[in-house]
Amino acid sequence: xxxxxxxxxxxxxxxxxxxxxxxxxxxxxxxxxxxxxxxxxxxxxxxxxxxxxxxxxxxxxxxxx
Amino acid sequence: xxxxxxxxxxxxxxxxxxxxxxxxxxxxxxxxxxxxxxxxxxxxxxxxxxxxxxxxxxxxxxxxxxxxxxxxxxxxxxxxxxxxxxxxxxxxxxxxxxxxxxxxxxxxxxxxxxxxxxxxxxxxxxxx
Numbered sequence: 001x002x003x004x005x006x007x008x009x010x011x012x013x014x015x016x017x018x019x020x021x022x023x024x025x026x027x028x029x030x031x032x033x034x035x036x037x038x039x040x041x042x043x044x045x046x047x048x049x050x051x052x053x054x055x056x057x058x059x060x061x062x063x064x065x
Numbered sequence: 066x067x068x069x070x071x072x073x074x075x076x077x078x079x080x081x082x083x084x085x086x087x088x089x090x091x092x093x094x095x096x097x098x099x100x101x102x103x104x105x106x107x108x109x110x111x112x113x114x115x116x117x118x119x120x121x122x123x124x125x126x127x128x129x130x131x132x133x134x135x136x137x138x139x140x141x142x143x144x145x146x147x148x149x150x151x152x153x154x155x156x157x158x159x160x161x162x163x164x165x166x167x168x169x170x171x172x173x174x175x176x177x178x179x180x181x182x183x184x185x186x187x188x189x190x191x192x193x
Contacts, residue, residue: 001107003074006099010081013092017085040091047095047102054102054109055145061113062141063134 005050009043016040071104078103094156105148135180139173 016039023032058064078100086093116137123133146169153162 001070001074001103003077003103006074006078006081006096006103009092009096009099010085013085013089013096016092017088020089036089036091039089040095043092043095047099050099050102054106057106057109058141058145061109061116062137062144064138064141 005046009046012039012043067107071107074100074103094152097155098152101148101152132180135176139176142169142172142176145169 016036019035019039020032023029023035078096082093082097082100085096119133119137123130146165150162150165150169153159153165
């Protein structure tokens, strides 16, 4: 059980929200959107790897070919 | 006491998700998804041992392995579909969750069809 991943993704979420706020304050609306998108994408890549791990384990345990 | 670990991970994940939700909704969903996957992986490692015991019982009772694998496949499909539909429901996409459940029911029906046919055939053999 590697709980670090939860903290990593939570950190990415907090950081992107801070970037979003700072860039919005600086008047760069389009960059703030791109920053949020990038943060979510990075977190999504990490989650998808974990999800693939889970599905492979389920497949091997329940004989789902 | 592994249940304490599971509850601790759940609490940490839930609090982090609630904290992030106001600021960044997508990341909050990813946090809750990660928490769920980690707990699920832990539970799966325990289920493995139970299934081993089931295999041994089935082989000592001379049950056809086809039926046991079918039942296990159905359980696996149900677990995965439930997991996916819950995540979709948490994300506020109730219609996608309903479609996932629908597809899982169809897949389970397809898997259960050979067993149904076998039951009907054995009944027909008993009737005359």
